[in-house]
Amino acid sequence: MQIAPSPSAPLDVLGLGNAIVDVLSYASDELVEELGLVKGAMTLVDEERVEYLYRRMGPAREVSGGSCANTMAALAALGARPAYIGRVKDDQLGRVFAHDIRAAGVTFRCRPASDGPATARCLIFVTPDAQRTMQTYLGACVELGPEDVDPELVAAAGILYLEGYLWDRPEAKAACRKASAIAHAHGRQVALTLSDPFCVGRWREEFRELVEREVDILFANEAEIKALYEVGSFDEALQAVRRHVRFAALTRGAKGSVVVRGEEVHVIDAAPVERLVDTTGAGDLYAAGFLYGLTRGLELGACGRLGSRCAAAIIQQFGARAERPLGELVEEPRRA
C-alpha cells in the first residue's frame, strides 16, 4: 500500500473532532493534586465542575484548541489544504474558535448552534514539568452527529482524520462511522488518533476492531498504544501493532517516534528542544507534520521527522496553536 499525494483530491485532509477553546494556566503540582486531577490525562467534566475548577485556576489565556482542530490548523500553517467539522455555539468563544480556524486557513463550514450548551472549553493546567492536565466541558460538542458530516467534503479530502475523543459520545461516534464509510467508498484513506489512554480504556474493544478493520493510518502515543493492547512495555505494544495494524505512527515524547508499515519500521529521534514550555498539542502537531508529509509523497522517515519538528515547535510555546508560521519546518535541516 503506497499512500501518494492525491492530485485529484481538492482537499488534503478533513478532520472531524470536538471543537474546543482551551483555557491555559500554569499550575503547581500541589493544586493539581488538591483538585484531584488525573495528571497528564483528559477528563470529561460537567458544567458545575468546570465552573468550580475555573474558579480555582490561576490567571489564564484562551487559545483555540481541540486535538483534531489543532492538527488541521497546523496542516494549513504547513501549506496543506485541510477542512474541519466540529460544533460550536453562536457565543463569544464559538466565534473565537470559528475565527481562529478559518484565519489559520482551514475550510470550516459548520453553522454555530443558536441554542443549547455553550461552546466547549478545556481547562488546561500546565505544571512546572511542562506536562498538561486537561478538564474538558464538552458543551456544544455534544450536538455533533451524523447530520454534520458533509459527504461532499469527505469525498473531497485525500485523508479523513478522526479523533478518538469522539468515541465518548454515541452520536459523534456515529458521525465518524458515517464519514469513514463515505471516505472509503471514494477511495480515500482513514486516519485515527487514539487521543488519550483513558479514552482508549473506555472504548478498547471498539478501538481494536476499528483499527483492524477500518483505519488505514493509526496515530498513538506510548501510553495509548499500551492501553489499547493492555501490555506493559512499548516493545510488546509494537509487536501487537505489527500484527494488527496496517500502518501506525507511534510517538514516545522525548524518545522520538516509531513508524510501522508492514515490514517497514522507522525509528525517528525527537527533534531538539531548547526550552520546554508546555506539552499541549505535541501529538496533534506530530500528526500534522506526518500527514503533511504523506500528502506530499515524502518517504515515511521524512514524514516522521517533519512530525517531530512540528511537535518540537509547539512544546516551546504556550498552547497548541502555533504562534509563528510553521512553513519553514517543511525543509529538512542539513545535518551538521
Added chain:
Amino acid sequence: MQIAPSPSAPLDVLGLGNAIVDVLSYASDELVEELGLVKGAMTLVDEERVEYLYRRMGPAREVSGGSCANTMAALAALGARPAYIGRVKDDQLGRVFAHDIRAAGVTFRCRPASDGPATARCLIFVTPDAQRTMQTYLGACVELGPEDVDPELVAAAGILYLEGYLWDRPEAKAACRKASAIAHAHGRQVALTLSDPFCVGRWREEFRELVEREVDILFANEAEIKALYEVGSFDEALQAVRRHVRFAALTRGAKGSVVVRGEEVHVIDAAPVERLVDTTGAGDLYAAGFLYGLTRGLELGACGRLGSRCAAAIIQQFGARAERPLGELVEEPRRA
C-alpha cells in the same frame, strides 16, 4: 515629599481603567498598512469596524488586558495588594476578565452589566519588529462612571492609579475626578499614566492642568511626554516636566527610563532582553514595578530598576499578563 510605604493603608494601589480582553495576533507590516492602522498607537473603533478588523486578523489568542488592569495584575504578582475598578458585561469575555484579575490576586468587586454593549476587546496586531498596534472596541467600558467609584476602596489604597485612556469618555473622566478628590481628602497619592500619544493629543490641555494640579506621580513614555508639551526632543520634554510636574517616571523603550522628582534625576538603563517577542504591556509593567517599589519604600533608582526588570520580562512573551510569577524580579540582581 517622601512617598513611604503606608502601613495604615489596607491596599497598596487602586487602579481605575478600561476593562478589556486583548485579542493578540502576529501580523505583517503589509496587513497593518493595508488596513490603514496607525502603527504603535491605540485607536478607538466602533463595533462594525472591530468586526471587520477581526475578520481580517490572523489566528489569535485571548488574554485579559486593559492597561491599568495589567498594572494591577502585575502588582499582585509582585506581592503587593492592589484593587481594580472597571466595567465588563456578564458575557463569556467578561467572565474571562473577572476571573483573570481575581485569580491574579487583585480585589475586583464591580458587578458585570447584565445588558448593554459586550465586554470590551482590543485587537492587537503584533508586527515582526515586536511593535503592537491596538484597535479598541470599548463596549461595556462606556458605562464606567462616578457611581462605580467605591469611596471606601479609594480611601483604603495608598496610591490611586488612573489611566489616561479614560479621558476619551466624559463619564469615565468624571469617575477619575471623583476618585482623585476622595484620595486626596484621605491623604493618598494620585498617579496617572498618559497611556498613548494620540490620547494625549486629544486631551492635551486637560492633561497639562491635571498633571500640574492633581497628579502626584506621572507615568509617560517618550512619545507621550513630547506630545504633552508639544516638543520635538526628549530633553525639551524633560525640562518641561521638571518645571511643571512634581514627580515623573518617563520611559524610553530600549533607552531605559528617567525618574524626576524636583532636583533629583535618575537615569536608569533598560534591563537586558534576550528575545523580544511583543512589546504589549511594557509601560504597564514598568509602572507596576515602579509602584511596587514606592509602596515598599525603595529609593527612586531602585523603583525604576524594578520597573525596567518587569517591562523586560513582559516583552519576552505574548500579551501583557505575565505567564510566569514576577516575585523573583523584586530582588535586585547582583552586578557581575
